[in-house]
Amino acid sequence: MTALLRKPWLWAWLGALAVWLATATFTHGRGSAEVLSAALTFGAFFVIVALGQMFVITLGPGNVDLSIPACMTLAGTVAMKTMDGAASMIPLGLVLALAIGAGVGVINYALIRLLRIPPIIATLSSSFIFQSAAIWWNRGLRVKPPEALADFTTAKLAGVPVIAIAVVLMAVAGHVLLTRTIYGRGVVAIGQNMRAAHLAGVRVERIRAATYIMCATLAGLCGYLLSAFSGGAALNMGEEYLLSSIAVVVIGGTSVAGGFANVPGLWGAALFMFLLVTMLNTFGAGAGVRLVLTGLIIIGVIVAASGGKRGT
Amino acid sequence: MNAPGRAILLASTVVGGLIGQAALADTSDKRIALSNNYAGNSWRQAMLRSWEKVTGQAVADGVVAAADAFTTAENQVTEQAAQIQNLILQGYDAIVINAASPEGLNGAVAEACGAGVVVVSFDGIVTEPCAWRIAVDFKQMGKDEVLYLADQLPEGGNLLEIRGLAGVFVDDEISAGIHEGVAETGKFEIVGSVHGNWAQDVAQKAVAGILPSLPDDIVGVVTQGGDGYGAAQAFNATNRDMPIIVMGNRHDELTWWKEQKDANGYETMSVSIAPGVSTLAFWVAQQILDGAEVPKDLTVPFLRIDQDNLEENLANTEAGGVANVEYTLEDAQAVIAGAK
Numbered sequence: 272m273t274a275l276l277r278k279p280w281l282w283a284w285l286g287a288l289a290v291w292l293a294t295a296t297f298t299h300g301r302g303s304a305e306v307l308s309a310a311l312t313f314g315a316f317f318v319i320v321a322l323g324q325m326f327v328i329t330l331g332p333g334n335v336d337l338s339i340p341a342c343m344t345l346a347g348t349v350a351m352k353t354m355d356g357a358a359s360m361i362p363l364g365l366v367l368a369l370a371i372g373a374g375v376g377v378i379n380y381a382l383i384r385l386l387r388i389p390p391i392i393a394t395l396s397s398s399f400i401f402q403s404a405a406i407w408w409n410r411g412l413r414v415k416p417p418e419a420l421a422d423f424t425t426a427k428l429a430g431v432p433v434i435a436i437a438v439v440l441m442a443v444a445g446h447v448l449l450t451r452t453i454y455g456r457g458v459v460a461i462g463q464n465m466r467a468a469h470l471a472g473v474r475v476e477r478i479r480a481a482t483y484i485m486c487a488t489l490a491g492l493c494g495y496l497l498s499a500f501s502g503g504a505a506l507n508m509g510e511e512y513l514l515s516s517i518a519v520v521v522i523g524g525t526s527v528a529g530g531f532a533n534v535p536g537l538w539g540a541a542l543f544m545f546l547l548v549t550m551l552n553t554f555g556a557g558a559g560v561r562l563v564l565t566g567l568i569i570i571g572v573i574v575a576a577s578g579g580k581r582g583t
Numbered sequence: 584m585n586a587p588g589r590a591i592l593l594a595s596t597v598v599g600g601l602i603g604q605a606a607l608a609d610t611s612d613k614r615i616a617l618s619n620n621y622a623g624n625s626w627r628q629a630m631l632r633s634w635e636k637v638t639g640q641a642v643a644d645g646v647v648a649a650a651d652a653f654t655t656a657e658n659q660v661t662e663q664a665a666q667i668q669n670l671i672l673q674g675y676d677a678i679v680i681n682a683a684s685p686e687g688l689n690g691a692v693a694e695a696c697g698a699g700v701v702v703v704s705f706d707g708i709v710t711e712p713c714a715w716r717i718a719v720d721f722k723q724m725g726k727d728e729v730l731y732l733a734d735q736l737p738e739g740g741n742l743l744e745i746r747g748l749a750g751v752f753v754d755d756e757i758s759a760g761i762h763e764g765v766a767e768t769g770k771f772e773i774v775g776s777v778h779g780n781w782a783q784d785v786a787q788k789a790v791a792g793i794l795p796s797l798p799d800d801i802v803g804v805v806t807q808g809g810d811g812y813g814a815a816q817a818f819n820a821t822n823r824d825m826p827i828i829v830m831g832n833r834h835d836e837l838t839w840w841k842e843q844k845d846a847n848g849y850e851t852m853s854v855s856i857a858p859g860v861s862t863l864a865f866w867v868a869q870q871i872l873d874g875a876e877v878p879k880d881l882t883v884p885f886l887r888i889d890q891d892n893l894e895e896n897l898a899n900t901e902a903g904g905v906a907n908v909e910y911t912l913e914d915a916q917a918v919i920a921g922a923k
Contacts, residue, residue: 294796297796298795298796301795301796302794302795302796302797303795304795305794305795305821306792306795306796309788309791309792309794309795310792312791313788313791313792399656402623406622406623406628409903410625410628410632411624411625411627411628411629411903411904412625412628412901412902412903412904413625413783413833413834413835413903413904414902414903415835415903425820497784500784501783501784501787501813501816502783502812502813502816502835503783503835503903505624505625505782505783505784506623506624506625506628507623507624507782508782508784510780510782511780511785545788545792548789548792549792549793549796552775552776552777552789552792552793553775553793553796555775555776558746558749558750558778559749561749562749
């Protein structure tokens with residue numbers, strides 16, 4: 272029991288559960304299963320980008336990828352326009368989206384490594400280029416996704432969204448990658464002390480490069496799936512993923528200072544974020560109240576989560 | 584073509600040429616700049632393209648000497664204020680502004696007026712008295728939606744409201760109009776309200792979240808534009824009856840409406856502001872430079888699409904874009920005359 276209490280991801284899950292129960296109580300249980308199903312769908316998109324962001328943040332202070340929204344927009348735009356609604360082009364679109372993501376990651380890392388620009392500034396400024404490229408590519412016109420792809424992103428298996436199942440599997444892979452591979456251990460070691468990691472034989476720069484590329488590739492994947500899900504890519508589609516990707520990571524119990532990460536918390540935090548907004552909408556709270564409460568509750572969960580960690 | 588016909592054609596060409604000459608004499612050496620605060624969505628992209636198309640022709644015809652568009656990168660007040668100061672220094676005769684803030688740019692706008700530059704604001708207007716304003720009656724737009732629903736649904740019922748971006752005055756205005764309409768008609772109740780940020784995916788997410796907790800008999804969805812298709816998707820994912828969702832002139836919304844109309848006679852309406860309003864602002868600026876007397880406050884007409892002109896409007900809307908109208912000099916003169 273005490274071992275469980277010490278788990279940093281516990282608080283995000285408790286928060287999600289509490290918020291869900293509060294909503295269900297308010298509505299006398301009506302529709303609470305549907306709310307959960309919606310939370311799984313939309314939480315899945317959060318988790319895809321947060322998984323990449325988690326590895327980046329774990330690299331240590333100053334490491335963060337702010338180009339996620341622009342990367343999502345660019346990948347979604349190019350993939351949708353290339354596929355142009357043709358089912359036979361779905362694999363090509365996916366490959367393109369992933370390749371664009373990887374390309375974005377390479378550029379980001381090149382700016383950080385070769386030009387020695389701090390990651391925050393490098394990824395923020397590169398995102399202007401990616402966003403402009405997306406505007407130039409299709410001038411904001413919304414191209415419909417292929418029918419089959421759209422069906423896949425909205426399909427359900429015994430009431431559970433297929434995309435959520437896929438992303439849970441992805442999160443399991445992420446968990447194994449973090450805790451059971453040399454790469455994952457290297458990321459954590461670098462986050463705790465880059466110099467010590469280097470002296471211990473961790474190939475610091477190779478791991479950092481791989482991490483930034485992976486993060487951007489996941490953002491490309493998310494852009495691809497989100498545009499398929501919501502009927503086409505829009506220029507502002509990634510906007511809310513900038514802060515949410517970081518918030519989900521931190522609420523999930525990953526240390527914002529790096530060197531300490533966990534994957535289960537990502538899902539807990541993603542569900543929590545969605546259910547929180549749903550709860551406040553259901554209560555009929557005004558926009559001002561809602562934003563203030565969202566801020567306060569997020570702070571509360573982070574404090575609780577870090578309090579739990581201090582206990583270890 | 585017979586001879587009299589040709590004579591009439593010739594005469595009209597001469598008259599047309601003379602009108603062109605009249606404008607040419609007065610503003611052909613004038614330069615107009617567009618100061619735009621944001622380009623990151625399809626509406627703004629269409630707005631810029633309309634500007635390019637109409638002013639490009641005007642420059643080619645010699646109506647004005649230049650009509651350059653400038654967009655700030657960050658949608659920041661300070662950035663746009665600096666941009667306006669640059670435009671003053673570059674000697675533009677008129678600046679057409681879509682402003683990041685109604686009050687924040689007033690200092691820079693006053694400077695421009697002081698330097699003898701004509702300032703015309705539209706869509707995102709500025710409150711500085713020396714500037715002209717081409718405003719949208721957003722409140723009326725919201726009210727029109729409810730009045731339409733009251734017409735379609737004499738029984739009334741439960742409504743879901745999708746709002747825009749919290750804290751932006753456009754959102755407050757449209758919502759105020761909607762609530763006013765609900766109070767006046769007295770037969771609707773707004774049972775849920777979410778913020779869709781005028782974005783399809785955000786609206787879809789918010790509606791999907793709140794729907795399970797709402798009563799089963801939602802009869803209408805009032806929107807602010809860009810969010811109708813997302814709402815339809817969210818309703819589609821449940822086994823609820825499709826309510827009347829008011830649309831916002833986006834191509835995906837109109838396409839969906841057309842599909843439903845063909846399949847089961849679905850009826851709704853769609854209303855928004857045409858992105859081409861930038862060209863109306865251009866012609867108003869040109870008229871002011873031309874010496875025309877123009878009232879400081881003008882109102883943009885809505886672009887409303889109804890059941891019977893849906894096909895026509897859909898055909899004229901670029902795939903993936905927004906239904907649009909580009910304004911002519913004559914349209915601008917009519918708007919000016921209407922405001923006097």
